Amino acid sequence: MKGTKYTTKELLLERAKEAIGIPLKDIDITGRLATGKGAIGTMIEECWFGYTPNSESEPDFPEAGVELKVIPYISGKAGIRAKERLVCNIIDYNEEYKKTFKASSFWHKCQTMLLMVYENIKNQSKGDFMISNALLFSAPDEDLAVIEHDWQIIMDKIRAGRAHEISEGDTMYLAACTKGATAEKSFRTQPFSDIKAKQRAYSLKQSYVSEILRRYVFGIEENEHIIKSVDDLHRTSFEELVINKLKPYYGKSRDQLKAELGIHSTAKNQNELILAGMLGIKGRIANTAEFKKAxxxxxxxxxxxxxxxxxxxxxxxxxxxxxxxxxxxxxxxxxxxxxxxxxxxxxxxxxxxxxxxxxxxxxxxxxxxxxxxxxxxxxxxxxxxxxxxxxxxxxxxxxxxxxxxxxxxxxxxxxxxxxxxxxxxxxxxxxxxxxxxxxxxxxxxxxxxxx
Known part of the structure; x- marks a missing residue:
């Protein structure tokens, strides 16, 4: 593919930040905004960076090794959240399973992403939306350990001839979402079964993207962690670590657990308090960093x-x-x-x-x-x-x-x-x-x- 003039991460980020505060209608010189779903991202590629969207195998800016993602967010009573999952590249069932994670098409394309974010405001025209921030993002080590394990779960299903059974809920942060799943032509062959599987793409879950926004865009402090050391995640999965923390309490009565964990509440949320206590958490388990990201x-x-x-x-x-x-x-x-x-x-x-x-x-x-x-x-x-x-x-x-x-x-x-x-x-x-x-x-x- 033809390259772009943005050959370094620094040049890309500088150009992206120049778009902050400009109404999208003033950037859209091709009328792309009127074309429907995905129009904003494509418009930014064409009109702001001046290149035609490339094939899915390479990052958008190959010389810099950076993939562009334009992300809408919603601000409401519950705070900041991503409007949708972040969809990456299509999974080739017949080739991807042969690779390691660091050689995978996901890693090749999305190892470093340029995130340009805008607030999706209800009842406001797309042309009036504005890019509010831009940053370069690479997953931190503690997240990358989970993402690599997620990738392995997807590959294990392909190797077992079960690509047709893949579900987004199988994994924590990195998912395999359906892509064109309603069309018969979107079904694909898989290497170890004659059953055709729905076409799927790598994606970062909406919950994970929301946490990226909160932490790296809006500077909101990350919540309490269940896993205290990233080294633990290199030895086993997050799910196994959680279950192993809970196993010593199996077979104990509710009264025994409350006494052992120092819980005196009789309110409806006492089970939640017991669970938090068993996992060594002071706050709500649903608000821990790992639970919110996943x-x-x-x-x-x-x-x-x-x-x-x-x-x-x-x-x-x-x-x-x-x-x-x-x-x-x-x-x-x-x-x-x-x-x-x-x-x-x-x-x-x-x-x-x-x-x-x-x-x-x-x-x-x-x-x-x-x-x-x-x-x-x-x-x-x-x-x-x-x-x-x-x-x-x-x-x-x-x-x-x-x-x-x-x-x-x-x-x-x-x-x-x-x-x-x-x-x-x-x-x-x-x-x-x-x-x-x-x-x-x-x-x-x-x-x-x-x-």
Whole structure:
């Protein structure tokens, strides 16, 4: 490919910073902003740096060894967060597994990235957005150890002939996201199986990109660490390190744990306090550096004396109108929450006397095949809301025709509200009790491993 005039990292960063504060419409001399998704990044490449976007195998600025990424962020009540994952290059299943991490296409392309960031402001024209900062980024050693392990997990699935089972939730920071997954032509051959796999690209998870922004762009101090030494991550995975920290507490009652860890609270968050204590954390486990970067969600699972799980797993309440306007499964809020999320199940077994014992912990993410089952529930839900939900009065209250637990082995829809007056508007103007997607309790039970 033809090179660019930006042959050093210093020249690139200097040029990038010159764009700060200029409305994008004043940079866009080609009308690229009107072309749709990805237009801002392409426009910056063409109009600001003066080069045509290159092939995926080389970084954008090959002489400098730098890849350009233009990143939108959102500022709200919850603080700063990246608007989306950072997508890198397509994974060639038939070639990538032959390489080492340092020889991989991901490392070759994205070892050093020039990040140009802008705030995506609701109801504001793209042309009025402005680059607010620019920096060169290379993952620090503690993150790089996790990213390399993530890469190895993806390669292990390819080598096992299971590229079709790859899921974003398999990994921590570096993921393999679907790329053009809705088109039949986007399915690719894999070397150790005749089953075609969805085309996927390396990507840095939205949660990880959010932490890059908070720490390196906005100077927000990184939170408490679970892993105290990067050397630990060179010996084993983060998941194994966490489980090994928890194992000495297996089999102890809740009262024993509270006494041993000096916890006196009887509030609803006492399980969270117990987990933090077992891991040597003072604050919330969900706010630790590693959990925030990986977007890991801790979930307490209660096993009844008869071995069943009483509660299904809920997700955030959805907006009926917003849900009805979602175009594709891969761009839906549910997919972009569930697909990349890794859960830490903290398992307590209840006894007949009313107490409970810490029965174990495990990391879990939804398998690719089961994610397809959730897709069918999402599609049916969107269709029903668009067509008009059927509301029927019964002795038990108002019923609807959204997907029920008996309709699907993996997921369903049901209320998630304070009471019957806690409602949201439907597209047709009626109101209905707030609803959310749930993973069936019987489905989750299949994955729970007690120690």
């Amino acid at each position: 977007g890991i969600v801790p979930k307490t699972i209660h096993i009844e004396p008869n071995g069943a799980i009483k509660e299904s797993m809920s997700f955030p309440t959805f907006d009926f109108i917003k849900l009805s306007m979602e175009d594709t499964w891969e761009e839906s809020e549910l997919y972009n929450y569930l697909a990349p999320t890794k859960f830490l199940f903290v398992i307590f077994r209840k006894n007949a006397a009313g107490g409970s014992t810490f029965a174990g912990a495990q990391f879990w993410n939804i398998p690719a095949a089961d994610l397809d089952e959730v897709k069918t529930v999402w599609e049916k839900t969107v269709h029903i809301i668009r067509e008009g939900v059927q509301l029927t009065s019964t002795r038990r209250g108002i019923c609807n025709n959204l997907p029920k637990k008996t309709d699907n082995p993996v997921a369903h829809v049901r209320p998630h509200a304070k009471d019957s007056n806690d409602t949201l508007p439907l597209p047709d103007g009626r109101r209905m009790t707030k609803q959310c997607f749930w993973l069936n309790n019987s489905y989750i039970r299949k994955f729970i491993k007690e120690q």
